[in-house]
Amino acid sequence: MAVLGDRFHRSIHDIRKSQFKSKFFEEYKEMAGNSGIGVISDRDAQPLIIGSKFGTFAIVVTGIVENTTELAKELLDLGETFSEMSGGRINSVELIAKLITRGETLIDGIQGVYDRIEGSASILLLKEDGIYAARDRLGRTPLVVGEKDGEYAVATENCSFLNLGFHVVKYLEPGEIINISPSGLQSRLAGRDRNQICSFLWIYTGYPASSYEGINVEVVRERSGGFLARNDNVEADLVAGVPDSGVGHAIGYSIESGLPFRRPLVKYTPGYGRSYTPPSQEIRDLVATMKLIPVRDVIAGNRIVLCEDSIVRGTQLKNFTVAKLWESGAKEIHVRPACPPLMFHCKFALSTRSIDELVARRAINALEGRHAEDITEYLDDTSEKYQKMVDWIAREINVTTLKYQKIRDMIEAIGLPREKLCLHCWIGEGAACCA
Ligand code: SF4
Known part of the structure; x- marks a missing residue:
């Protein structure tokens, strides 16, 4: 999980042997802030917190990048470095973050990810101006937005809203990017027609x-x-x-x-x-x-x-x-x-x-x-x-x-x-x- 208050608070746990709640129950009380992101990941340690020309952001990704090696080599040849090598290989979330930062704008950078990766990636990105939610370009993985009394949540599973009293505002279209900030929910990139969600x-x-x-x-x-x-x-x-x-x-x-x-x-x-x-x-x-x-x-x-x-x-x-x-x-x-x-x-x-x-x-x-x-x-x-x-x-x-x-x-x-x-x-x- 990563939460943004007066600064970023982040915590990463291996939850293969115990539940999410028991790991974070005490810790999240320390994570003061009004916006946060999190993920359960079978592959890469995340969220990552990245300093960039767009400002510092936290990022989580769900999906798979099949061409990690080729893309990483390309970036290394351009002088980029990879710091998150704790698993002994390139962390695909860091790779995606690097691809984003090569864009003219944040939105352009996310589009660059859509265009370059083989596989799929749905992204949540947390920074000063709110949370960006971007659904994979072919919509393999879903993202859904919920709302309750002016508060927003984005999840892959809308069942997470039901007991919390959130109602579904929209299912993101494939490739669609939105931003959620204190001024509400804004569309930043329209979705694409082509949806091939995972059956x-x-x-x-x-x-x-x-x-x-x-x-x-x-x-x-x-x-x-x-x-x-x-x-x-x-x-x-x-x-x-x-x-x-x-x-x-x-x-x-x-x-x-x-x-x-x-x-x-x-x-x-x-x-x-x-x-x-x-x-x-x-x-x-x-x-x-x-x-x-x-x-x-x-x-x-x-x-x-x-x-x-x-x-x-x-x-x-x-x-x-x-x-x-x-x-x-x-x-x-x-x-x-x-x-x-x-x-x-x-x-x-x-x-x-x-x-x-x-x-x-x-x-x-x-x-x-x-x-x-x-x-x-x-x-x-x-x-x-x-x-x-x-x-x-x-x-x-x-x-x-x-x-x-x-x-x-x-x-x-x-x-x-x-x-x-x-x-x-x-x-x-x-x-x-x-x-
Ligand atoms: S349908 Fe099969 S190949 Fe396609 S996203 Fe789902 S699990 Fe993967």
Whole structure:
């Protein structure tokens, strides 16, 4: 967090093992001031406080810069220096701050960031004349403005406003820049037409109480579950969701199919809940082992439809979810992911995975007997190859049946036009909407 009062107050904590509140609860009382910014970052230490020709500012960024090395080299060649090397590499927030300071004006500098980076960046910047909020040029990550009695807040998740009594004033357009100061909210750069917001926000990463582009996460998940049920004819005793993000999809499945929604797995999170991308495999496995507890009396003897947001590597689903259901006496397990097979790694928002880790890619490589470059036929959910891939994954994760959501149904569940969504995870660069 960074707060501006008579001077900048800043504090950076590693919150992987404990919650945000416990780290900052006492400290924020010392951070006197009327404006502040903060971020939870999986990658870079931030906020950074930068002295510049525009004055001193604090900055936080959410997103990913893929071409950090090239841009850093360019700046180093121009005589710039990088001071925040504590992680042993260039801090991409510092890189973005340097790019901003090369602009004629602050706004020009932020536009320069939009134009130069490969990836995405939504920025909050705090200085004497207020807070600047800039949404990524393609809108991969959202920014929403709330207001309460003349006070403003900007967040990626509007659910953070609800208990505080703020109401949504506007969702920033892609590339839009605003300034919030004692004189109110002012537009500093109009948004661009081209919006390709991350579809995964609704399917997996978003909080159920949040809305993006005015569309609520939980409602999308219920619609998504409805599509899963409509395309299904499996006979089962109950439907369940892998907590937490699978639950909304399962409720939608239950409403549509009439199957009872039950909880064969409950979440146990003390100390384990914060990061959805723990850094090492060992920690990921520990989190996965501990976070779900089977309810044996709900599981034993039952045929279970299990809704999951997505399948990434498949190992956690197999080893820590499906295994617990079998061990507890499940009769059948029918997994229904709420999105199509993941085929590409995210270059814009998530610090997740390499392509070869993805279970769908492992299936394709196994079926082809080599590292397959052309996967076009596997992207077509009506093709024979697609079905073979799904059957391979079902065997791999050890489930009775597996049926993925179709991409058109996922898009319809979200409710935005296809060209307004980033679908790169599923269809990759070749797709017009992701160019
Ligand atoms: S690639 Fe996937 S996770 Fe990344 S922004 Fe696009 S839809 Fe979201």
